[in-house]
Structures are given as structure tokens and as C-alpha cells.
Amino acid sequence: QIKVIIDCDPGIDDAAALAIALTNPKFDVRLITTVAGNVSVDKTTKNALKLVHFFNADVPVAAGAVVPLLKPFEDAARIHGESGMPGYDFGELYGTPIKKDAVTAMYDVLMAEPEPITLIPTGAYTNIALLLRLHPEVAPKIKRIVAMGGSISGGNMTSTAEFNVFTDPHAAEIMYNAGIPVTMIGLDITLKALVTPDTLAKLPTLNEAGKMLRALITHYNDGGDAGVPMHDVNTIFYLLHPEAIQTKEYWIDVVTEGPAIGTTVADIRGAYHDGKTNVDVAIDIDTVAFNEFMLTEVSGMDK
Ligand code: BDR
Numbered sequence: 081q082i083k084v085i086i087d088c089d090p091g092i093d094d095a096a097a098l099a100i101a102l103t104n105p106k107f108d109v110r111l112i113t114t115v116a117g118n119v120s121v122d123k124t125t126k127n128a129l130k131l132v133h134f135f136n137a138d139v140p141v142a143a144g145a146v147v148p149l150l151k152p153f154e155d156a157a158r159i160h161g162e163s164g165m166p167g168y169d170f171g172e173l174y175g176t177p178i179k180k181d182a183v184t185a186m187y188d189v190l191m192a193e194p195e196p197i198t199l200i201p202t203g204a205y206t207n208i209a210l211l212l213r214l215h216p217e218v219a220p221k222i223k224r225i226v227a228m229g230g231s232i233s234g235g236n237m238t239s240t241a242e243f244n245v246f247t248d249p250h251a252a253e254i255m256y257n258a259g260i261p262v263t264m265i266g267l268d269i270t271l272k273a274l275v276t277p278d279t280l281a282k283l284p285t286l287n288e289a290g291k292m293l294r295a296l297i298t299h300y301n302d303g304g305d306a307g308v309p310m311h312d313v314n315t316i317f318y319l320l321h322p323e324a325i326q327t328k329e330y331w332i333d334v335v336t337e338g339p340a341i342g343t344t345v346a347d348i349r350g351a352y353h354d355g356k357t358n359v360d361v362a363i364d365i366d367t368v369a370f371n372e373f374m375l376t377e378v379s380g381m382d383k
Pocket residue numbers: 091092093094118156159202203228229236242243244311312
């Protein structure tokens with residue numbers, strides 16, 4: 081089993097990633113933490129709790145940062161809807177977050193485990209940066225970070241910046257340079273691995289989980305006729321099927337001001353950082369395998 085902490089901002093694609101991680105027995109989700117991103121943190125927390133309840137999972141949810149470290153907060157409700165998870169009635173019965181804040185909860189889980197744990201951030205990296213700043217001694221307890229965000233080939237927020245890094249570029253800079261192995265699951269692959277209309281049509285025929293995910297995705301204001309990107313799911317796919325994603329190490333700098341704020345700049349020529357690297361960047365993906373994965377995972381859900 082892969083022991084993980086998922087730090088997220090559900091969010092429709094976060095919901096799909098959580099659904100798979102909570103139901104695939106290869107994962108042991110120790111904690112879910114939430115952050116402001118697609119919508120405000122009170123909403124992302126509520127959405128995470130709804131998913132935990134939907135799948136009857138026994139996983140604590142801890143609420144995290146309300147705003148980014150330095151940059152003013154801008155949500156993505158125009159993409160994910162006002163609630164962040166529209167189109168499905170989860171009912172009003174779901175749990176409450178634990179009393180600890182996300183950073184304290186992450187720290188406690190990491191320190192209590194004998195083996196290092198994998199972090200999966202699928203929202204802005206504010207909580208992770210706060211954790212690394214408040215408790216730098218925790219770094220050796222983090223096995224690796226597999227993070228959705230960034231791009232070395234153009235943005236989805238501005239011409240060059242991807243949403244998660246754009247939301248909190250200062251946090252991204254801290255996370256990339258913490259000396260922990262980081263895999264950047266960015267738009268370079270997530271915009272290739274579109275979930276096709278054919279896959280989407282099959283989802284509701286599988287089970288209630290498939291109906292739920294199809295309903296959310298119908299309200300997702302991203303993608304086009306060729307299909308929809310399920311950005312955050314690519315982190316989970318990579319952990320289970322590393323052979324389907326090709327990566328390459330680069331030095332990644334984050335632009336923290338000006339018109340290119342939030343851009344992840346890869347030192348492709350190795351000229352600026354003397355060939356040194358800090359991030360393993362996903363650069364290509366088997367898109368057919370990704371679609372098969374979506375269907376297999378949802379079919380296997382016990383709901
Ligand atoms: C990322 O931004 C969010 O809107 C998605 O949930 C995903 O994490 C894609 O750029």
C-alpha cells in the first residue's frame with residue numbers, strides 16, 4: 081500500500097482523484113487536508129467531507145489555509161461552479177473536520193509514521209509551504225511529493241501560468257526547493273490526457289460513483305469537444321502506473337511577480353542553473369491507458 085496525504089481544493093477533478101484514492105486498496109489515505117483554491121476553504125473542506133461520507137471512508141479531513149501566502153486570493157468558481165462540486169446531491173449528512181488545522185494535522189501524521197509518506201497536492205501549495213516553514217524537520221518524513229500544477233508549455237490561467245501555481249507562486253517556490261523529491265504533474269500531460277466523450281458516456285452506466293462523477297463533470301467548465309481534462313487524477317494515475325508517464329528532470333523556477341506571475345520556468349538548456357535539477361517534470365502520457373484507467377477504477381468502486 082502507498083501511504084498518502086492528499087492536500088486538495090475540491091473541485092471537480094480533485095473529487096475524481098479523491099474518489100479513486102479513497103477506493104483503490106493500493107492506497108492508504110492517512111489524511112485529507114484542504115486549501116483555498118477552486119473555491120474558498122470552507123467549501124473545499126465541505127466537499128472533501130462529502131466525498132469521504134459518500135465512499136464511507138474512515139479518513140480525517142483537516143481544513144487549511146484560507147488565503148495564499150502573499151498573493152491575493154482568486155477562486156475558479158467560473159470553472160468549478162459556486163459550490164466547487166455542482167450537479168450531484170450528496171445530502172446534508174456528512175462529517176466535520178477535525179479540530180487541528182491542516183498543517184498541524186500533516187505534521188502529526190508524518191511524525192507518527194515510522195515510514196516516510198507520499199504527499200499529493202492537487203490544489204495550491206500553501207499548506208505544504210507552511211508545513212515546511214513551520215516544521216522543516218519534517219522533510220525526511222516526506223517520501224516524495226507528486227503534485228498537480230505547473231506547466232512548461234503554456235498556462236490555463238494566463239498565457240504561461242497554470243492555476244495551482246498561479247494561485248500561490250510563493251508556496252510553489254518553497255515546495256520545489258525543499259530538497260524533497262517532487263514530481264510535477266502539469267498541464268504538459270493533463271491537457272493531453274483528455275477523458276473522451278466515450279469514456280464520459282460510460283461512467284453513469286457503471287455504478288452510483290460513476291453517476292456522481294459524470295454529474296460533476298457535466299458541470300465542469302473546462303475542455304471541449306475532444307474531452308475534458310481531469311488534471312488532478314493524473315497524480316493518482318502516475319503513482320499506480322508510472323510506466324504510462326514519461327518524466328524529465330529540470331530546474332524549475334517560479335515567477336513570483338509581474339505579468340508572468342505563477343509561471344514555472346524550466347531551465348531546458350541547463351544554462352541558468354548549470355545543469356542542476358530540482359523537479360521531475362511529467363512530459364508525456366499514454367492517453368489511451370489513462371481513459372482505460374478511469375473506467376477500471378470507477379467500475380471497481382463499491383458504491
Ligand atoms: C488545476 O487547477 C484546478 O482548477 C484543478 O482542480 C487543478 O488542480 C488545473 O490547473
